[in-house]
Amino acid sequence: MSGGAIVSGVGQTDYTRNSGRTEARLAFEAILDAIRDAAMDVDDVDGIITHPFSISPEEIVSGLRLPRLNFNCAVHMGGAGAVASLQHAVQAIESGVASNVLIVRARNGASGGRINERPSQQPAQHFRDQLERPYGWNTPAQRYSMICRRYQHTFGLTREQLGAVAVSASRHAQLNPAAQNLGHPLTMETYLSGRTIADPYTRFDCCLETDGACAIVVTGADRHRSRPVGVRIRAVGEGRPESPDDLTNRPDLLKIGLAPAAALAWERAGLGPGDMNAVMVYDCFTFEVIHQLEAAGFVAEGKGGPFCAEGHIDLGGRLPVNTHGGLLAEGHLSGLNHVIEAVRQLRGEAGDRQVPSPRHIAVTGWGDLGDGALAVLDTVRAG
């Protein structure tokens, strides 16, 4: 197939708790790594998609002395933005506006201050200031734990089911040389002893905070010659819950943006959840994995907990989830690391954690107060 767009290059820095470098420096390291991986020159980049609150296109153009930039945008969906960015990149390429689009995430998420101390990036800040922060409700763990509580009340959910998500992520990370938690395996016993953060979330329900950067290059599928197998962006969908700027008065806390996003992506892909050989799920917390597996249609509503506890999400299971370790155990790179892992798996470059001959892999994004995105990636032979 000659149409569409592929991920032609992927790049990353080391993932640590203290990079000792600026976010901009990290971004440029990942960008150069991705451009090298795509076998391109820096000058070939003519489109840039950034995170709204990180390094800007202007800084990247200046730092690399790019001769032209024909396309730029920033996607306001929090952590779902990395996956949603794929849609913008495909559109820029298919319309002919740009040829090679860079997507970047860089953060000093560990050394740059705790999450409650960093400027909030969520929408409708005056609601947060007026109605939420005064009561001590100001972090993702505190917000999303309330969604988890509703789910527990509605469907039931055990600590062991949540723990299965964390332990699986950790097990996968032990097979990933780049993982921040490599060498620190998590047992169920340790998981269960984790101190409470925001009940029902405990220490090990929460993802890592990470210093590092990721970058990818998206290119027209017909222009790709550098490697025998290209990873194509087959379809993308994005979606939002009702009242995406406010969690507290949303009619149903369990209805998240990923459900409409996934429905769009499956329809556009002509494929369904059952066709996926693996899925990378935006795992800011353990329950968000269970919730998204259900919202995207991988498992029936209310059945995600048992599905995870029965080992189906492990490598070798029916649906390997987050084979890199995810945000829980590889590192928090805002979900662009999930895209990179899907690319590596489809190229057959995932080493000890390789899924046998995968044909289709889905990637989900979750962000802000419940926005969602889903991408379906597959492979295309260079022609």
Place this chain on the structure above:
Amino acid sequence: MTRPLPDIDDPEFAPFWAGAAAGELLLVFCSSCDRPRWPPRPICAHCQSFELEWRAVDARGRLYTWTGVEHQTTRDLPPPYVVGLVEIADHPDVRLLGQIVDVAPGVLRIGMPMVARFDAVADGLTLVNWTGAEMDSEEANP
């Protein structure tokens, strides 16, 4: 930096804080279609009217969900404390966030009756927290 407190003079919220200081729960309603508009927005999501009015409502409701915070994230607000969402009894499509006070965590359950407690915390500023309410007769004698 101390505990973050709301600006009680914020034009979109001032009546709410004035009401709380007087021991009343005031919410925004659409003047055109009469529906509650909460949290306050400049436009009614149902009828696109810009007109609004503040009305006092019965400060009782039911617990919709909650979290028990044990890891400190707010200066001058040491855990443990419980934050919950309360569905307003007479307007079940409206929820208020507040601390759930004077209720033992083990007693908390979704759907339990709550009543607002107006807690003065600073000059002119009264926060709206929630505590357990007496069950009505229907519930007491099921």
